């Protein structure tokens with residue numbers, strides 16, 4: 001990844017914030033979110049959901065956006081969108097997000113958030129938009145045209161973060177260019193019109209990225225991702241048909257044996273054990289035994305979460321209430337911020 005320097009800086013800054021959070025939780029507002037394109041999987045769970053719950057329990061203001069307008073950045077349909085949104089809310093709650101503490105809402109229900117897009121777009125140049133390497137990578141991976149919305153969605157993400165004056169954003173490394181764009185937008189707005197927005201920092205996790213079952217990046221489109229919402233049987237089936245290699249003896253070697261190592265890391269994170277130790281224990285037991293171990297580890301860990309999930313799914317009225325309540329709260333905050341923005345810009349008539 002280019003720009004290692006800025007990664008190092010972001011990592012150090014993020015460690016300082018982690019320490020300060022313990023002392024001054026009230027100084028922080030978290031905003032993060034997900035694109036509702038399908039079910040959340042183990043990568044989301046260990047990569048960010050656990051961290052969100054941890055921040056929620058510290059008394060930091062926590063906000064989660066279900067980024068429904070981001071779905072159409074690189075696809076031509078909103079098929080299944082409502083189903084995906086509701087299931088995302090169910091996943092959050094099952095994993096420990098508490099709607100009494102964390103505001104959960106969607107883009108499309110908060111007009112004032114979206115209106116920030118107009119002044120914000122005036123603060124970036126086309127060249128800056130074109131330079132964002134995550135957008136470039138996403139466009140290439142999608143095989144879709146570079147839509148105006150895909151090109152400008154990092155600016156829209158700045159609206160997501162800044163409408164509630166978020167100052168910490170737990171993200172993966174790929175989102176760092178977006179955080180940089182958000183900082184720049186906030187700085188330029190404040191310079192031009194007076195201080196309205198805070199300085200934003202990404203909160204990087206020190207836990208290594210969990211690869212998919214085949215050792216590649218975990219992604220639904222690769223068929224290597226275990227969804228939180230899968231049943232035990234679906235989980236077993238997916239693990240069973242995942243690739244291994246021809247060597248019987250199980251060893252942990254992410255470089256040369258990505259498939260076997262992906263399985264070992266999954267088992268390791270679910271059991272809290274060291275993948276090397278699991279490998280040594282299985283040894284000549286081979287891939288069959290390893291896969292049985294991984295299946296038990298995943299299904300064991302997620303049993304209580306999946307049980308809660310099933311209970312929650314029985315009461316869709318409650319799930320809708322959670323979202324309606326979050327949307328109402330988000331609207332009140334967004335209208336207040338938009339009011340400050342229009343005042344700062346002299347657009348109060």
Ligand code: TRP
Pocket residue numbers: 031032033034035065067070157160161169171
């Ligand atoms: N782009 C993010 C993702 O795909 C989701 C997202 C939308 C987001 N708005 C955000 C993340 C604001 C952080 C802050 O994961």
